[in-house]
Amino acid sequence: QFHMIKYNDLKWDESLGQGSFTRIFKGYKIDIRDGEKHMTEVLLKELDAVHKNCWESLFEAASLMSQISHKHLLLVYGVSVHGVKNIMVQEFVKHGALDLYLKRGRSVSVSWKLDVAKQLASALNFLEEKNIVHGNICAKNLLLAREGDPSQGTSPFIKLSDPGISVAMLGKDVVLDRIPWVAPELLEAPDDLTLECDKWSFGATVWEIFNNGNSPLRGWNLDEKRQFYEGFQQLPPSQWTELADLISQCMDYQAAVRPSCRSIIRQLNSLITSDYVILHATEPVTQ
Numbered sequence: 001q002f003h004m005i006k007y008n009d010l011k012w013d014e015s016l017g018q019g020s021f022t023r024i025f026k027g028y029k030i031d032i033r034d035g036e037k038h039m040t041e042v043l044l045k046e047l048d049a050v051h052k053n054c055w056e057s058l059f060e061a062a063s064l065m066s067q068i069s070h071k072h073l074l075l076v077y078g079v080s081v082h083g084v085k086n087i088m089v090q091e092f093v094k095h096g097a098l099d100l101y102l103k104r105g106r107s108v109s110v111s112w113k114l115d116v117a118k119q120l121a122s123a124l125n126f127l128e129e130k131n132i133v134h135g136n137i138c139a140k141n142l143l144l145a146r147e148g149d150p151s152q153g154t155s156p157f158i159k160l161s162d163p164g165i166s167v168a169m170l171g172k173d174v175v176l177d178r179i180p181w182v183a184p185e186l187l188e189a190p191d192d193l194t195l196e197c198d199k200w201s202f203g204a205t206v207w208e209i210f211n212n213g214n215s216p217l218r219g220w221n222l223d224e225k226r227q228f229y230e231g232f233q234q235l236p237p238s239q240w241t242e243l244a245d246l247i248s249q250c251m252d253y254q255a256a257v258r259p260s261c262r263s264i265i266r267q268l269n270s271l272i273t274s275d276y277v278i279l280h281a282t283e284p285v286t287q
């Protein structure tokens with residue numbers, strides 16, 4: 001269920017860093033269309049040969065996403081296998097990962113952040129309607145296709161990336177390090193990935209977006225992170241109580257009571273940005 005791309009039709013450009021077990025590069029895919037040679041900008045996601053046994057998981061996750069298409073889901077062109085190398089070929093998203101974009105100190109407005117949260121909620125709603133679990137919702141996996149410019153009145157546009165290797169395939173420490181994005185119930189049963197897990201991660205991701213890309217529990221070690229869940233703790237609440245309420249509803253330790261995507265979208269749409277902008281221009285990050 002994947003388009004196989006010939007290795008020789010790919011050209012590597014600069015390295016863009018790495019995800020977990022993967023290295024990412026900017027690159028080009030060569031297509032011959034009506035006798036003409038076209039070079040398409042792509043993102044090449046190389047899986048370390050060491051983790052070959054995970055590549056099924058990586059490709060399964062991505063092929064799940066490529067079987068459906070939605071404006072806020074990343075487009076995967078296909079895969080290329082070359083010796084021990086497995087490469088996923090994705091559309092190149094202009095501004096890269098949202099967490100880095102926010103960390104770079106781009107000052108974005110509250111309505112910009114709300115817009116991004118609504119787009120993520122609509123992508124999740126689409127997956128929920130198809131009963132597809134993503135399993136790795138976080139700002140690092142949100143890609144910014146359009147910055148949006150308030151002076152031009154254009155809004156941002158995000159694409160949800162593939163989830164990468166399933167949390168069920170990852171070691172315990174990697175799962176612990178994904179606290180507070182990974183749903184608490186997955187610590188004991190990493191195979192029980194459900195739609196409710198994505199709601200929990202959505203809450204942590206909205207928290208990131210409204211805290212300018214600061215990682216929640218940044219600098220905490222694995223024991224402290226484990227205790228965060230064992231003590232049923234919550235992330236520091238936003239000053240904006242309606243937003244804090246939505247985040248804590250999503251990050252409810254009881255999976256069954258987390259809100260549906262429709263409820264999340266309804267609550268996001270009812271958040272009035274006017275007074276918030278006046279009252280709380282910036283969010284004090286209290287750790």
Ligand SMILES: N#Cc1ccc(Nc2nc(N)cc(-n3cnc(CCO)c3)n2)cc1
Pocket residue numbers: 016018019024043074090091092093094095096097140141143161
């Ligand atoms: N400077 C810069 C810059 C960097 C990257 C892109 N574009 C792009 N396109 C994609 N399809 C995926 C990613 N990507 C980024 N980090 C991950 C790993 C975590 O998911 C994936 N980046 C654009 C500009």
